[in-house]
Amino acid sequence: MAHKPFLKWAGGKRWFVQNHDFYLPKEFNRYIEPFLGSGAVFFHLQPNNAILGDSNPDLIETYQAIKDNWKLVYRYLKKHHKSHSKEYYYMIRASRPLSPYTRAARIIYLNRTCWNGLYRVNEKGIFNVPIGTRSSVISIEDNFEKISTILSNATLVAGDFEKLIDQATNGDFIFADPPYTVRHNNNGFVKYNEKIFSWYDQERLALALNRAKKRGAFIVSTNACHESVKKLYEDTFNTIIVSRNSSISSKVSTRKNFDELIIHSN
Numbered sequence: 113m114a115h116k117p118f119l120k121w122a123g124g125k126r127w128f129v130q131n132h133d134f135y136l137p138k139e140f141n142r143y144i145e146p147f148l149g150s151g152a153v154f155f156h157l158q159p160n161n162a163i164l165g166d167s168n169p170d171l172i173e174t175y176q177a178i179k180d181n182w183k184l185v186y187r188y189l190k191k192h193h194k195s196h197s198k199e200y201y202y203m204i205r206a207s208r209p210l211s212p213y214t215r216a217a218r219i220i221y222l223n224r225t226c227w228n229g230l231y232r233v234n235e236k237g238i239f240n241v242p243i244g245t246r247s248s249v250i251s252i253e254d255n256f257e258k259i260s261t262i263l264s265n266a267t268l269v270a271g272d273f274e275k276l277i278d279q280a281t282n283g284d285f286i287f288a289d290p291p292y293t294v295r296h297n298n299n300g301f302v303k304y305n306e307k308i309f310s311w312y313d314q315e316r317l318a319l320a321l322n323r324a325k326k327r328g329a330f331i332v333s334t335n336a337c338h339e340s341v342k343k344l345y346e347d348t349f350n351t352i353i354v355s356r357n358s359s360i361s362s363k364v365s366t367r368k369n370f371d372e373l374i375i376h377s378n
Contacts, residue, residue, distance in 0.1 A: 120229025282328030
């Protein structure tokens with residue numbers, strides 16, 4: 113049975129698994145996801161063998177901590193739940209916990225109580241998202257024991273996407289959901305995204321996925337519905353345009369539907 117992600121992540125793929133999971137292969141060897149984020153597709157599939165990566169070491173450490181000792185992470189998270197307030201939020205945001213379990217609980221706490229679940233850091237690498245409106249930290253849907261069990265079949269890697277993709281062999285399945293550099297017009301995070309995923313990275317990704325396809329891997333990727341991105345894939349992959357709602361806005365009135373690109377090898 114599919115499991116919901118425990119994190120909210122900008123660009124998360126809950127909309128994809130709810131509406132387009134038929135693009136995902138039914139059978140494959142290893143599952144490889146180089147841009148993990150909230151892991152919506154991973155938790156939907158719950159593969160028996162997975163390599164999960166992300167360039168965000170704090171994110172990967174959070175998954176690893178839950179995999180290794182979910183009870184300890186949850187214990188610290190409950191403390192955050194009891195103490196949550198505006199003053200407490202900013203105190204925890206400025207804190208630097210010493211253990212991987214306290215750091216994991218901090219990431220989950222900030223993710224659930226910051227503005228829109230956004231993960232953003234300044235030039236010094238310090239998390240700087242303001243507090244949001246949510247007051248509850250613990251959810252009735254939380255099942256960290258189940259999450260730990262699902263993660264038990266996964267190898268977690270903090271690092272560059274290309275190294276993970278290059279590990280794919282015949283019969284493996286790659287799901288790639290990079291940060292969108294040119295996602296859509298009026299994207300307030302274009303400049304920020306450019307710092308973490310440049311156009312050069314887009315080109316590297318397209319080449320890496322094409323190499324993996326030639327080795328016999330199944331490919332499904334989501335990306336910006338932009339002519340420049342389409343041209344990277346149109347000669348070697350199937351592409352389809354889909355529409356989804358964007359919730360990355362401080363005002364509900366400015367949240368609209370935007371086109372995105374699904375790239376697949378089948």
